Amino acid sequence: MPGTTCCMPSFSGDLKITVAPNNVQVSEGSSTQLPCVVSGNNVNIQWSRNGAPVRPDGRHVLVSPDGGLILNNVKPADEGAYTCNAYTGSYSVSASAEIKVMKPSQQVLPSSVSNHFCIDQPDLANCDLIVYAKLCNNEYYSSFCCASCSRPSPRSRKHAEDGSKHAEEQTEKSERV
Incomplete structure (x- = not known):
């Protein structure tokens, strides 16, 4: 049962x-x-x-x-x-x-609800490195780093907070320096 x-x-x-x-x-x-x-x-x-x-x-x-x-x-x-x-x-x-x-x-629930069950497998991959190298779109790597890859990047959060493309461009310029 x-x-x-x-x-x-x-x-x-x-x-x-x-x-x-x-x-x-x-x-x-x-x-x-x-x-x-x-x-x-x-x-x-x-x-x-x-x-x-x-x-x-x-x-x-x-x-x-x-x-x-x-x-x-x-x-x-x-x-x-x-x-x-x-x-x-x-x-x-x-x-x-x-x-x-x-x-x-x-789909009945928002996708963020299903991500609640998402956990990283740090014994199988360095998730900080996977995120930094932008490998979250790779199914193999993202399966080990589900939680890290589901979090918005600092650039995405900043862009979403003020809704401007300008904030994203400023972040990109500062990253190049």
């Missing part, structure tokens, strides 16, 4: 999911995260979609340090029931949630 947690009998050092994934609707091409925070010792977390194991690939599918599942550049094929399975010894707990992929024309 989506959004529910099933637990084995309690034991010393209870194994339980403290933050379970929730059903989400995500726009095609954006990113989303399903949390799975588990208490317990020596816990292994594995994800499955519609009963089949989900394999992190470092680009499209990532597992965050706290066990959450991150999907970048979501496609209709990513839609389905996702289950977080946590194991320690002979004990296990699981929690499930549905991901529904919306076509851009079906």
